[in-house]
Amino acid sequence: MSWFIRKDKGIQTPTEMKREAPDGLWYQCPNCKKVMHTREHKLNAYTCVHCNYHEKIGSDAYFAVLFDNNTFTELDPDMISGDPLTFRDTKAYTDRIKTTIAKTGLKDAVRTGYGKMNDLDITIACMDFGFIGGSMGSVVGEKIARAIDHSLKHKQPFLMISRSGGARMMEAGFSLMQMAKTSAKLALLAQAKVPYVSLLTDPTTGGVTASFAMLGDFNIAEPEALIGFAGPRVIRETIGKDLPKGFQSAEFVLDHGFLDFIVDRKDLKDKLTSLLKMLQ
């Protein structure tokens, strides 16, 4: 067993909440096809109670899983993307942003905030894949940079939850430099000896992997998450053959020495708390 806590009561999900499961609301696992109460699924941190399949969730759900009573203060909630290059492909970038904001209810591909996690102060930045593939443009870079500033100022641990296809092409050079910006802030965080945990979720690729996601004091991942620099399609085209099974999975990346551990999402909060407490 790679992780355990000795305590009298064990790790609990509050049973009184379980009773609140509204009738008629069911979640079917896309992996094992079994059905469970939505409430039950949510209490299991949005993972399947039968097969442990980790549903792809966004910042809303992660904040609910991690912050005590889902209470937190959001940083820069209204920051939205500019259009520094007046970029247009088949569609104008500004229109793409407007449509995506309307469709997702999100402002961009990351949300940041601070609050308590098991009574421990923490700053969390969490990416939203639903917003243009979790791509990193100026807003993602700037919000992460400011979240790190917050964590630095208050000397509280920083948790980054990555889920991204990589760069925001419509911001071209500006997108690229967000890798530099976030890494610069992490250099300052490291000098101040403030703990930084990077959680990589499915999928984390491209410029995100090649910057903040791989720079944690602790790089950790959810089971079976796809993690890589180049995407599988690009690698397949480069080498001209199929990729081995499990290539670029979290387990593969752990085996090759780039992760500290893999954690089930339902254990994430308590395991993180234990780890961070050991550092105090």
Place this chain on the structure above:
Amino acid sequence: MRTYLDFEKPIADLEARLTETKKLAQHSGVDVSDAVDVLEQSIDKLRREIFENLTRWQRVQLSRHPDRPYTLDYISLMCDQFIELHGDRTVRDDPAMVGGFCDIDGQTVMIIGQQKGRNTKQRQHRNFGMPNPEGYRKALRLMQMAEKFRKPIITFIDTPGAFPGLEAEERGQGEAIARNLRDMMTLKVPVICIVIGEGASGGALGIGIGDRVMMLENTWYSVISPENCSTILWRSWDYKEQAAEAMKLTARDMKDAGLVDGIIEEPVGGAHNDHQGMAQILKSVILATLDELNALSPQERINQRIDKFCSMGVVLE
């Protein structure tokens, strides 16, 4: 045998005529010096015209010109001595990333850069200038050594990207680049980064964190190549010219956007047309920039370097 790009063809035609005229004169003994003068002037005029009105895509083509000087060419043209150093001390030596101590005008500097090959065999050996993680780790090792011995660092960026291969993933391409980005931010010695050809994505940025980042006139630097951008956004390879326009990836574009610090002019007709001339310009820019940077304290340089990268980005709030 020189290579001519499509838009250089008119120059090639005139140059061929010039050669013919000279040959004719040799055989016949007729004085053709007037005709030669006229031809030489028209070649010069044509070259200026063509190079003053390049599209973004044409600059991308120039950045990949097979006759363009590469990192080792500049080192041998600019430096009185070069001791190449190899290996990342972990896995192997990566020939796509070269580096070592150089003597430039009496100063010792560490020069590191991606290296492309000139012929088929060399190209394969250099992996087309696409480093593996070992290349980035070798680069960082050499940078930290330069810091230890208090020697400035100069990097030459010229890559179509970090290599997207199986072993590269196994050995942590993302981690290697990420570490360079973070650790280059706090190097105590002056760091100058110069895009001498292609500056593609994280593979370029992985040696691109400097006090001064500059681009040669006919180079590009962006998050992805125009071809790949076209494939992803337009779902076809055919929109690379439009993609290049939309991405605003030239030296002028990047300078205007505040994403690089300077543009280094190339000789008329491009760096590939005059290696010696280009190397002289590059050398004088490097020496002048080193003087500027040496006037600052290590902490001032680090603070300014970090502030510069942290100010990049455009958001609305």
